[in-house]
Amino acid sequence: MYQYDQYDQAMVDARVEEFRDQARRRLEGKLTEAQFTPLRLKNGLYLQLHAYMLRVAIPYGTLDSRQMHALADIADKYDRGYGHFTTRQNIQYNWIKLEEAADILADLAKVEMHAIQTSGNCIRNISSDHFAGAAADELVDPRPYAEILRQWSSFHPEFNYLPRKFKIAVIASDTDRAAMRLHDIGIQIVQNDAGELGAAFYVGGGMGRTPMIAPCINPFVPLDQLVTYSEACLRVYNRYGRRDNKFKARIKILVHELGAEEYTRQVEEEFAHLLEQGVEPPFAELERIRTFFEDPLFEAGASSDIDRSDPDFALWVDRNTVAHKADGYVSAVISLKPVGGIPGDATAEQMHLMADLAKDYSFDELRVMHTQNIVLPHVRAADLHALWTALDVAGLGAPNLDTVEDIIACPGLDYCSLANARSIPVAQRISERFAKTGKTETLGQLKLKISGCINACGHHHAGHIGILGVDRKGVENYQLLLGGSEAEDVSLAKITGPGFDEHGIVDAVETVTTVYEREREDGERFLDTYRRIGMNPFKEALYG
Amino acid sequence: MAELLRYRDDETVDHPAVTVDAFLDQSNANAVRIEPGDDARDLLPHLERVALVEVNFPAFGDGRGYSSARILREAGYDGELRAVGDVLVDQLAYMRRCGFDAFEPDQQLDKDDVQAAFDRWPDVYQSAADDRTPIWTKRHA
Incomplete structure (x- = not known):
């Protein structure tokens, strides 16, 4: 790294x-x-x-x-x-x-970390695919491109007083694990017909109170123009993004109001100008950065065999491990979603343990997922049982990746000064309910995301099931949304109808899963069924 | 009005700066003041007669003036570029990098704080309108 x-x-x-x-x-x-x-x-x-x-x-x-x-x-x-x-x-x-x-x-x-630009109206910390450098399906490791953009955006003199915050994600596979098109700039590293690498730019996505999916404004920016093109995108935004209304100041509003075509035209004009200004780093810098992301020394001929005789372990393997590009290895997800727990929280003891396990079993590397879990990216299949045993003892062995228990939740009214409603207790009650009924596993992939206000830090627009907490005459009220996705099949969830109270929302989630169980066809996820049958059957079950 | 901080050796322009519209109407004006909503590129055909550009920051959080400054410097403008208005210590280094070489803040700034702000950064990550060599260039020199 x-x-x-x-x-x-x-x-x-x-x-x-x-x-x-x-x-x-x-x-x-x-x-x-x-x-x-x-x-x-x-x-x-x-x-x-x-x-x-x-x-x-x-x-x-x-x-x-x-x-x-x-x-x-x-x-x-x-x-x-x-x-x-x-x-x-x-x-x-x-x-x-x-x-x-x-x-x-x-x-x-002291450990090469910081809190630079993690808030404020500037370019924020750059996110990426949590399986980068490990995923079987990636074109290249996207992180060198994220790193060069980290350097470019750090203390950028022109872009520290933008109209609003600015978030960039970089991926390099067709499977989107970083909600790329829901960012201010989403970049996918792609390959053209000549075999050259380039960057597809998606600009103007976002969640918040006006969710939008970013349109592609340039399908192939050569890698030796990556920084210059980014600079052009930002300059047009800094000059023309709205500053009269905080709620209309994100770049998605500018792109929407100008139209993607006109925004693109302005970017291309600025880009042509900036190409003459020499703002691009030397290509040797990208090559230097790439050397930090070379593969670790994977053991050749490592066995893929796993002893599945312990059913609890086998379930965790099925649920929480992901295909790796190297034979005999997997990426293992440590769930920070124990039943009834606070999504994304970890104690100091758990962090120390995860660090030790990364050192022992994953070439000293960990990843944070945007779904608030931790990944050990490079684990030998042969080490999985020892890893799982250590995790399970520490309460980190929940086998629930991408299930209804794997809930994203913002801090909500328990902490946040912007929130209208609590998110954490709703997440806790839902995971307890499904753990109790034992339906978690049979429901399969079901992404549930909870925000405690319309700012959408809990990504409710992108949930297969989304929950939005609002304040209704001084009482916490929860709206239910269905049909969102942050992945390559990106879509925005739609609201079902009137909201529910704290107890009612847990029942409502259970009700919509019952409709799915009744209606699903072979191999369909909740999201697929929703897309096929539409909102009405769910509404009927909820509001009769 | 606080003291003018100026990092140039030439004479200070003593004409008052006029609005962009007035400047474009008056062929003898040599000092112009850009407001956040103005397009700095409107000045580009007339740069040879400009000796002073003031860029107004009515509120420090409105960063459009940083782009205006860089655009003028990128076009080759080498006259005085003065940040005026709500100009604070913690913005000075960024402004300098965008090409400002004079500052006329609404509030008097502490001289030591100003010096500390300019001395703060041992290096810079990216190119801008100043002559500092970015880290990524130094690494491969």
Whole structure:
């Protein structure tokens, strides 16, 4: 994986000192709260309902055991012994003291980590495929392209005061595991007929209160123009994105209002101009970065045999392991969705254990999934039983990847100052209900996503089943949505009708799964059945 | 009005800056002021008579002026480029990189803080309108 050189380290160290200085000037009254707020946000520091929250960047979701140990130590030293992995492949700490924030950033810098641009109206941490470098179906490893964009976007002088936040995802397979088309810019690395690699640019997607699927604005940008094209996309947005209304300021609104064709025309014009400006990095830099993402030394002829005599282990293997490009290896998913647990939370002890297991069984590498789970990307089939045994003892062995228990949930009203309703208890009740009825496994792939307000951090628009918490005359109310997908078959979920209370929403989810069980044809997922039969049968069952 | 911070050796222009519309109407104007909604490219055919461009930041969070500055420098403008308005210490380094070489903030800035801001970054990751060599170029020099 990528390692800092003296330049990267010096930049991160300078950032720590900059933030220390900003915090000092705030305390001395040289900065007003309004002036300080965007500065602390650009270091991932939010003021939430009960305390400060710190969001730490995990670029393209990749980290090593040393970094995971450091994240655990921070949870112990500065928080309450746990952290929360997020849908942006980052980690958040919920109980931070402002006066300790610079010390945390300094601790992070010691392990080549930071919180740079994890919030604020700037280019955020760049996300990618959590199976990058391991997936059997990928064209190339997408992370070198994410890394070069990380460097380009870090402290970008022109794009630090954008109309609104800006999120980029990079993938390199036709299977989309990163919700690529629901980003401000989604990039898919592709190959043309001549066998050359390039980048397909999708611009103007997003969730939030106005969900949109990004249109493709250029199917093939040569790799030696990747940064220049990105710069053109951003400049048009910085100049013409709306600033009169915070809720219409994302690039998706600009692309929608101009039309994809006109936005593309403006980007191409700016691109032609910028090609003359020499903003592209030397190609040798991309080649340097690629060397950090070469395959680990996989054991040749490793056996794919797995002893399935223990049914609990066999179920976990079936559910939580994914095909790998190397024979005899799999990617193993550690579920952070124990029944009745808080989706994405991990204790410091669990983080230490995951770090140790990564070192022992996965070439010292871990990934954070946007679905708030952890991946050990390169595990020998022969090691799976030992791995599972260690996970199971620590409460990390839930066999529920992509099932109705594998719920994405935002922090909701338990933590978030923007939320209208709690998300976590709804997730807990739903996973308990399905675990109790034993239907989880028979329902197969069923992606359930919960947001506690219309900002959609819980990706409810992209859920096969989505839940949106709203405030209805001071009472938490939950709307049900069906038919969304964040994957290559991307679609936006539609609302079923009137909302439900906290108990009613759990029943409603069960009701729609009953309709699916009744109506499904061979091999159909919930989403497939919904797409075939439409909303009406579900509505009838819900509202009769 | 706070003190003008200026990083140029030539004489300060003593004509008041006029709006872009007025500038385009007056063939003898040599100082112009760009508001966030103005298109800096409207000035490009007339750069030979411009000695001062002020870019107004009515609120520091409105970043359109950074693009205006870079566009002017990319077109070869080498006169004074002055950031005026809600210009704060923590924006100075970014502004400088986008081509600003003078600053006229609404509020007086602490001299030590200003110097610290300009001295902060040992290197830069990307190309902009200044002459700093990006890290990715240094790595392969």
